[in-house]
Amino acid sequence: MSVPYLGFGMGLRTCYFEQIISERPAIDWFEIISENYFVSGGKPWYYLSQIKEQYPIVMHGVSMSIGSTDDINTDYLKQLKRTIARVNPAWVSDHLCFSALGDFNSHDLLPMPYTEEALNHLTQRISQVQDYLERPMIFENVSSYLTYKQSHMTEWEFLAQLHKQTGCQFLLDINNVYVSARNHSFSAMDYLNAIPKESIAQIHLAGHQDFDSHIIDTHDEPVCDAVWSLFSEFSQQVSAVSTMIERDDNFPPLAELLAELEHAKALTRTHWG
Template identity: 75%
Template structure:
């Protein structure tokens, strides 16, 4: 399953604090991305607003707790809830993170990177097949930021992603902020990473902020997109066919107009061809 999602343009992460702004002002946004798990309930405030919003805007679904890289049994209870939500939302595409967050009964509530080994590659490819067969939909995987590496790793993260794409057809949600965070923390060149990923493997881009502590930086997604990430995006985009791109903010939420200004900055930095939906 490797069908590419439709090109929709430039979007925002839909968060509860912006429900009223979007419904009342109907801003010029091409699409919105929801956190899948927030809609596993049958009703309530999230669905009250989403049912109105999705009448006007295409919706993508982004999960945070699938833990596809886990070595435990596949969580079919979770996948059943996700599948029911997919049927109700009818999203343009679905995504989650290339990571693990649980080990047995332990849940770290964090997105932990995998060791980049042939064994992990085979394991992840098989898990991806199982998940996609159950959901009957392709699953796009996002690169996570990292603060440690494994002695066991046999390849770079970008070589691992390339191998996963060639082996499974998997496409990726490239979070350029996450690439920058990992590059700073581990001392590699972020453009080497971005340029290594096959162009046809990139289905979506996230742009977000982080917290800089000097000796290391942390992917907090609670700050504006920094100049270095904007520069990475602009440079990377020039060599790419158009890619669905969005601004992601998960905490410390600014006025809605501030996020719209960031979205407009992304449009301005992208090639002109990205601004056409035809």
């Protein structure tokens, strides 16, 4: 699987709809939250139908729960497949995690245990989902606040093995790597250095809340200097990867996000062009 290089993008959020349509800012592409477009009409579709005429669109889901031990939710996949057909995205992604078990839904993205059993489980699930959707999926690393006693490999070893077994590619969220590294006291660069470079299809850059003893991935702050530094160093190891700024709350004027996007471009200009 290979995905096109789209350049530097941004998460499409409702508060910027009208400004994007009227001003057509210098953004290469937008990422939408898949589930927001499972409805047949309404405000999101009214604006998206106009925006997707001017910009490439990718889809990013939050509810697949690919790691769950429950049967895959076929109703969810039907809605996703219908939305994919309507949007015609450059690619589709979700999170490498689980969020539901039986009747319990955490409404959060819970990390997988890093075991051979989990690897084999994900390999089967990814194949099942991709066969149903009739297209490959990209999966994002999540931030984490706990670890499992059963885990016998690191997260980066787990991802490398998953890529080897399935060929799937990853949406590398560098902020999530930083958050998990701080919370679990490992080296973020050790993680990034170990990820198979050919497996990276997209990059997320985002902000978080730092409470000294731990960090919470909130997407409501600017990208911090430490994450910029990680991105700058990692970008020198890979060919150009579609990269975006992700903001989900405490929305600033669009100009501030555009400035972050320009900073990302500046950090990669000498080696990505």
